[in-house]
Amino acid sequence: MTVKLFRHARIYTPKDTGRPATGQGLAELAIFEHGALLVKNGRIVCVGDETKVLQHPTVGDVQLETDCEDCCLIPGFVDPHTHMCFARRREAEFERRISGTPYLDILKQGGGILSSVRAVARATEDDLYRVTRKQALAALKLGTTTVEIKSGYGLDTANELKMLRVIHRVGRSTPLDVVPTFLGAHAVPEPFREDPDRYVDQVINDMLPAVRRQGIAQACDIFCEEGVFSLDQSRRVLEAARRLGMRIKLHADEVRDLGGAGLAADLRAVSADHLLAASDDNITRMAQAGVVAVLLPATAYSLRKPYARARTMIEKGVAVALATDCNPGSSFTESMPFVVGLAVLNMNMAPAEALTAATINAAYALGVSGWAGSLDEGKQADFVLLDGESPSILAYHSGVCQAVAVFKCGEPVA
Numbered sequence: 127m128t129v130k131l132f133r134h135a136r137i138y139t140p141k142d143t144g145r146p147a148t149g150q151g152l153a154e155l156a157i158f159e160h161g162a163l164l165v166k167n168g169r170i171v172c173v174g175d176e177t178k179v180l181q182h183p184t185v186g187d188v189q190l191e192t193d194c195e196d197c198c199l200i201p202g203f204v205d206p207h208t209h210m211c212f213a214r215r216r217e218a219e220f221e222r223r224i225s226g227t228p229y230l231d232i233l234k235q236g237g238g239i240l241s242s243v244r245a246v247a248r249a250t251e252d253d254l255y256r257v258t259r260k261q262a263l264a265a266l267k268l269g270t271t272t273v274e275i276k277s278g279y280g281l282d283t284a285n286e287l288k289m290l291r292v293i294h295r296v297g298r299s300t301p302l303d304v305v306p307t308f309l310g311a312h313a314v315p316e317p318f319r320e321d322p323d324r325y326v327d328q329v330i331n332d333m334l335p336a337v338r339r340q341g342i343a344q345a346c347d348i349f350c351e352e353g354v355f356s357l358d359q360s361r362r363v364l365e366a367a368r369r370l371g372m373r374i375k376l377h378a379d380e381v382r383d384l385g386g387a388g389l390a391a392d393l394r395a396v397s398a399d400h401l402l403a404a405s406d407d408n409i410t411r412m413a414q415a416g417v418v419a420v421l422l423p424a425t426a427y428s429l430r431k432p433y434a435r436a437r438t439m440i441e442k443g444v445a446v447a448l449a450t451d452c453n454p455g456s457s458f459t460e461s462m463p464f465v466v467g468l469a470v471l472n473m474n475m476a477p478a479e480a481l482t483a484a485t486i487n488a489a490y491a492l493g494v495s496g497w498a499g500s501l502d503e504g505k506q507a508d509f510v511l512l513d514g515e516s517p518s519i520l521a522y523h524s525g526v527c528q529a530v531a532v533f534k535c536g537e538p539v540a
């Protein structure tokens with residue numbers, strides 16, 4: 127048994143009310159200016175004002191006491207949308223993109239997502255593991271303690287299963303909790319370009335059953351977008367995944383308002399992600415169906431696009447979460463603090479709302495709220511000490527690492 131006490135902390139945490147925070151609830155944090163955290167065997171036993179925590183009967187068993195020196199203490203970030211399992215960066219392509227080369231020309235020159243697919247096919251499992259682990263550890267250093275990682279650069283059964291094995295291995299060999307998601311329908315691979323329905327059949331009939339037999343991914347995602355997978359194709363794949371008992375989510379309405387947000391509401395998906403072009407009606411339907419909106423402001427930033435309408439979504443009662451979308455093409459960052467800063471400065475979210483979106487609401491989007499996303503008693507002691515007085519520091523002192531220390535299950539890990 128290990129009992130640890132963390133004292134002299136300015137604690138800021140969303141409260142887990144049993145469902146994702148919506149409306150004004152997003153801004154409601156529990157704040158303890160003179161706070162303490164009591165941890166037993168990696169779980170939170172007591173949190174609150176130090177005077178109250180010191181009266182807890184378990185305090186008598188404390189073996190290690192840490193002085194947090196009045197740092198701001200927040201829950202570890204939960205990043206609910208990443209593609210950080212990839213074999214090669216696309217730095218030269220980035221230069222072409224920012225100098226104005228259209229994406230279609232980049233594709234013709236062998237760039238874009240299909241270049242990531244070729245790189246994964248060529249990579250050994252160990253190579254892929256080394257690159258992915260490096261990204262995951264970079265995220266941990268910045269304060270992310272739970273991360274979702276999608277497959278989706280395999281696009282055939284063998285390579286999708288290979289990616290999921292690598293993602294699983296990163297989870298086992300780093301302090302992070304890693305949640306693997308199957309994204310076989312990320313793009314239409316070259317051999318199927320003339321007949322995407324045949325690829326959709328393959329995803330449903332071959333890949334999904336193989337992924338279930340493998341037993342690593344518990345969730346299924348699809349890129350529902352004009353020129354990628356249609357609304358009907360997305361529905362077919364997601365319904366098949368649900369029949370296999372998987373959680374379902376989708377990349378929806380990133381470029382065009384195809385109705386992906388409405389489909390997410392229809393199917394009661396756990397989340398719909400991106401949503402830059404989602405209509406007001408479908409946003410309302412998401413709120414009614416309890417679908418979490420995962421917003422990815424670092425992608426809009428990197429692509430120089432307008433941001434998703436976070437304020438409209440919050441006003442309409444949608445549970446908003448934030449994620450990095452870390453990937454080698456459109457958003458190469460592992461930094462949740464950067465994402466929080468963008469949400470505050472460019473999507474007009476209050477710092478408290480952005481913290482809730484990056485922790486407890488993100489945990490709901492991943493189905494991990496039972497043990498992550500807030501500093502509630504019984505949950506894992508996953509937290510970050512920030513060099514600042516409040517979570518505002520994440521937007522105020524941006525472009526640097528504000529994390530002084532990161533703890534996973536009460537252990538210092540970065």
Ligand SMILES: [Zn+2]
Binds near residue numbers: 207
């Ligand atoms: Zn994505």
